[in-house]
Amino acid sequence: MxxxxxxxxxxxxxxxxxxxxxxxxxxxxxLPVNLRADRPEAPPPAQVVAVSQLQSIQNPxxxxxxxxxxxxxxxxxxxxxxxxxxxxxxxxxxxxxxxGTTLRQATLDSQQKAIALTFDxxxxxxxxxxxxxxxxxxxxxxxxxxxxxxxxxxxxxGKKVAEAGHAIGNHTWNHQYHRYNDSGAAREIDRxxxxxxxxxxxxxxxxxxxxxxxTNGLASYAQKKDYGVIMWSADSLDWRTSTQSLMDNVxxxxxxxxxxxxxxxxxxxxxxxxxxxDIIARLRKEGYKFVTVPELLKMEERHLKQQETAQR
Ligand SMILES: [Zn+2]
Numbered sequence: 001m002x003x004x005x006x007x008x009x010x011x012x013x014x015x016x017x018x019x020x021x022x023x024x025x026x027x028x029x030x031l032p033v034n035l036r037a038d039r040p041e042a043p044p045p046a047q048v049v050a051v052s053q054l055q056s057i058q059n060p061x062x063x064x065x066x067x068x069x070x071x072x073x074x075x076x077x078x079x080x081x082x083x084x085x086x087x088x089x090x091x092x093x094x095x096x097x098x099x100g101t102t103l104r105q106a107t108l109d110s111q112q113k114a115i116a117l118t119f120d121x122x123x124x125x126x127x128x129x130x131x132x133x134x135x136x137x138x139x140x141x142x143x144x145x146x147x148x149x150x151x152x153x154x155x156x157x158g159k160k161v162a163e164a165g166h167a168i169g170n171h172t173w174n175h176q177y178h179r180y181n182d183s184g185a186a187r188e189i190d191r192x193x194x195x196x197x198x199x200x201x202x203x204x205x206x207x208x209x210x211x212x213x214x215t216n217g218l219a220s221y222a223q224k225k226d227y228g229v230i231m232w233s234a235d236s237l238d239w240r241t242s243t244q245s246l247m248d249n250v251x252x253x254x255x256x257x258x259x260x261x262x263x264x265x266x267x268x269x270x271x272x273x274x275x276x277x278d279i280i281a282r283l284r285k286e287g288y289k290f291v292t293v294p295e296l297l298k299m300e301e302r303h304l305k306q307q308e309t310a311q312r
Contacts, residue, residue: 094205094228094294095301102214102223105233106257106300113256114289116296117142117280118232119272120171120208123150123157124265130273131264132164138280140290142166145208145230148173148192150265155199162200167292169206169230170196172218175266177211185221206230206293230293232261236279238272239263247275251282257300259293 108114122128122144135142144161146168151158162168172188180188189207197203207222208230219229234253238246250260262272291299
């Protein structure tokens with residue numbers, strides 16, 4: 001009898017142990033599922049990001065959308081912005097015939113009336129964004145020549161410019177006017193191009209020398225490295241003149257194929273911001289279409305090809 005009792009007690013223990021084990025198993029299986037449902041999806045590791053971005057372009061499912069959001073928060077770019085950057089990478093590419101040359105403007109078909117607005121010395125707090133807003137309101141794409149150390153200070157502004165689809169050029173790291181040997185020029189130019197690519201994904205082949213100086217070693221280095229050296233045909237002189245006369249400067253010098261020099265950074269650019277809407281309105285009224293520098297040069301390339309074919 002004592003034996004039977006002991007056996008039964010042992011069995012009871014076993015049953016209790018079994019129920020406990022089964023219970024904890026069930027809790028273990030179901031609980032994480034329930035928790036998982038409420039948890040936001042974690043962003044995939046860095047290497048996976050690129051792949052899922054590519055996939056979601058074709059077929060954005062709600063799940064991918066969720067992951068996408070997480071990626072956007074992490075990387076700071078929306079899918080649309082990434083698509084635009086992808087286009088930019090192509091758009092910032094200069095036609096090969098203009099690489100390694102110096103340009104002040106483009107020669108266009110007489111039927112066409114296009115002009116390129118360019119902004120130097122940014123990215124810069126406040127004024128860069130004000131100029132972006134004006135360009136957006138007017139549905140215009142422009143070209144920005146950045147100073148590397150300012151881009152280093154304000155990378156978020158740089159991202160905004162690139163996200164908005166504007167073309168980007170190199171305006172050296174330090175923006176100085178003295179003479180450079182090749183290794184000094186390399187530090188100014190290579191470092192800036194590398195940072196532009198790091199921040200925006202755009203590899204630029206446009207260089208504008210500070211102060212427009214072509215003889216201090218920077219422009220010649222850039223040409224050797226196959227950059228197009230992009231000067232200008234219309235100088236707003238916005239860094240030293242009144243709102244009214246900077247506007248007059250642009251309108252007076254404007255021509256088809258022209259490149260307009262203005263500034264969004266490097267100092268107080270309130271006058272440029274103030275004058276820009278009127279400049280755009282006046283040029284538009286005169287029939288100008290606004291394009292980026294690479295677009296302008298692609299127009300010239302097409303024009304030259306047409307001339308060639310006509311001559312044959
Ligand atoms: Zn400058």
